[in-house]
Every structure is written in structure tokens, then in C-alpha cells.
Amino acid sequence: MIDIFHASVIILILTVFICLYRVLAGPGWENRLIAVNTIGTKTIVVLVLVGLIYERPLFLDISIAYAMINFISTLAIAKYLRRGCVC
Amino acid sequence: MLNTLALIFIVIGLFFMIVGAIGLIRFPDFYTRVHATGKCDTLGEGMMLFGIILYEGMNLISVKILLLVIFIFVTSPTAVHAILNVAYTHGVEPWKKGDERR
Amino acid sequence: MIWELDFALLLFMIFCAIAAITVRDLLHATIILSAYSLIMAVIWSEMNAVDVAFTEAAVGAGITTVLFIAAIARTGRRSSD
Numbered sequence: 001m002i003d004i005f006h007a008s009v010i011i012l013i014l015t016v017f018i019c020l021y022r023v024l025a026g027p028g029w030e031n032r033l034i035a036v037n038t039i040g041t042k043t044i045v046v047l048v049l050v051g052l053i054y055e056r057p058l059f060l061d062i063s064i065a066y067a068m069i070n071f072i073s074t075l076a077i078a079k080y081l082r083r084g085c086v087c
Numbered sequence: 088m089l090n091t092l093a094l095i096f097i098v099i100g101l102f103f104m105i106v107g108a109i110g111l112i113r114f115p116d117f118y119t120r121v122h123a124t125g126k127c128d129t130l131g132e133g134m135m136l137f138g139i140i141l142y143e144g145m146n147l148i149s150v151k152i153l154l155l156v157i158f159i160f161v162t163s164p165t166a167v168h169a170i171l172n173v174a175y176t177h178g179v180e181p182w183k184k185g186d187e188r189r
Numbered sequence: 190m191i192w193e194l195d196f197a198l199l200l201f202m203i204f205c206a207i208a209a210i211t212v213r214d215l216l217h218a219t220i221i222l223s224a225y226s227l228i229m230a231v232i233w234s235e236m237n238a239v240d241v242a243f244t245e246a247a248v249g250a251g252i253t254t255v256l257f258i259a260a261i262a263r264t265g266r267r268s269s270d
Contacts, residue, residue, distance in 0.1 A: 001090055001142065006191065008101050008135070013197045015108035016228075020201055022111050022120070023224055024208045027189060029216050030117050030174040034124060036224040037166055038111060040250075041128040042104060043231050044159070045135050048152065050194075050235050052139060058239050060151040062246060066230060067155060069251040071162040073223050076255045077216075078169035081177065085262040086255060 040070030096138030103131030116182030125167035223254040
């Protein structure tokens with residue numbers, strides 16, 4: 001079962017690389033923003049799987065904090081573009 | 088038995104993740120790309136983490152993962168909606184058939 | 190230490206760093222840098238440095254991006270160089 005987690009972590013990293021193409025080549029800022037949001041969602045699963053492989057439950061707290069941070073930064077950029085100022 | 092069920096869920100979640108990434112590349116326009124990744128990621132995520140819950144069984148780790156799944160099911164669509172709203176108000180017009188790739 | 194995971198993520202960060210420099214619009218650079226620090230946190234946690242990963246995740250992706258956005262809101266998106 002553990003090697004299933006190894007394989008899925010490797011595959012997820014490859015999909016992160018696919019999203020990297022959209023981050024680098026994306027025509028406008030919105031393509032880059034959605035690609036970064038996708039990468040953030042994928043890395044949350046990578047974190048949980050790596051935490052499972054190492055049998056260390058502390059990784060779950062990191063991935064929960066990670067999910068919140070990813071959400072906050074996406075909303076900050078959206079609010080800046082919508083309102084013109086963040087605060 | 089539970090492990091095979093967890094394996095099935097993880098493989099299905101992985102499939103949705105890969106499809107979401109490929110959709111991000113192949114689609115011609117911003118809205119179609121968001122269409123692909125917004126949904127596929129949330130669902131793939133939920134399935135993979137649910138598979139891990141089945142693998143873990145009943146302990147603290149499963150409760151944390153369940154909280155994470157619920158949190159992501161709420162926040163990921165909200166973030167995607169925020170991006171879409173901003174992109175629409177900034178004048179990113181949708182792609183119509185026959186246009187070149189944007 | 191899954192070395193191929195490390196290798197792939199470090200390669201990812203090199204691309205992000207080069208892209209963050211070459212892009213002209215500052216907002217694009219901020220978005221790429223938030224991806225950069227997102228992956229940095231994964232590398233720290235993959236190397237079993239758990240508290241550093243926590244700090245990097247909280248500071249790098251979260252506060253730094255918001256501060257950059259606030260700076261851009263005040264100054265401007267076009268870099269002068």
C-alpha cells in the first residue's frame with residue numbers, strides 16, 4: 001500500500017509540472033492565477049501523502065494551514081484587482 | 088477489503104487530478120480552463136483524501152483529513168469564483184467557436 | 190527523503206525563479222512568487238523540517254504575497270527597468 005502512495009506522489013508531482021507550463025506561459029494574469037490555485041490544491045494532497053509515507057501525523061496540520069494560506073492569497077489578489085487596493 | 092476500497096478511491100482521485108491538469112493545458116480559453124480545473128481538482132482531492140481516510144481507519148488522523156476535505160470543498164470553489172468574477176469584470180470575454188486560442 | 194521528489198520540486202523552483210524575473214508585469218511576478226513559496230513549503234516538509242515548513246507556508250505564501258499586493262496597489266504594476 002505504501003508504494004501506491006509513492007507512485008501517486010510522483011504522478012501528482014508530474015501534474016504539478018503540467019500546471020507549471022500554464023504558470024510560465026499563461027497569456028494573462030488570470031491564467032497564471034488559476035494555475036497557481038491548482039498547484040496549491042495539488043500540493044495539499046502531496047503533503048498529506050508524504051506525511052502518510054513518513055508516518056508523521058504532524059503533516060496534516062501543515063496541509064490544513066497550507067489550504068488556508070492558498071485560499072487567502074488567491075482572495076488577496078482577487079480583492080486587489082477588484083477593488084484596486086487590498087486594505 | 089477496506090484497503091482495496093481505499094486503493095480504488097485513490098486511483099479515481101488521481102485520474103481526476105491528471106484530467107484537470109491536462110484540461111488546463113489543452114483548452115483554448117481562460118473560462119474553459121477554469122471549467123476544467125475548478126471542478127476536477129476539488130473532486131479529485133476529495134476522493135483521494137477519502138481514500139486515505141478509509142486506509143487510516145478510525146483515529147485522529149482521519150478526523151483531521153475529514154476536516155481538511157470539508158474545508159477544501161468549501162474554499163476551493165469560492166476561490167475559483169472570486170477569480171472568475173474578477174476576470175469577467177476586467178473584460179476577459181469568453182471564447183467562441185472559430186476564435187484562435189487565447 | 191524521496192530524492193526524485195526533491196529533484197523535481199527543486200527543478201520546479203528554478204523555473205519559477207527564472208520566470209519571476211523575466212516577466213514584465215509586477216503582478217505576474219507576485220503570482221509566480223506565491224507559487225514559488227508554495228512549493229518551497231512542500232520541499233521543507235518533505236525534508237522532515239516540519240516547523241520550518243509551517244513558517245514558510247504561513248509567511249511565504251500568505252503574508253509575503255499580500256504585502257507584495259499591497260505594495261503594488263500603492264505604487265504601480267509597470268516596473269521601471
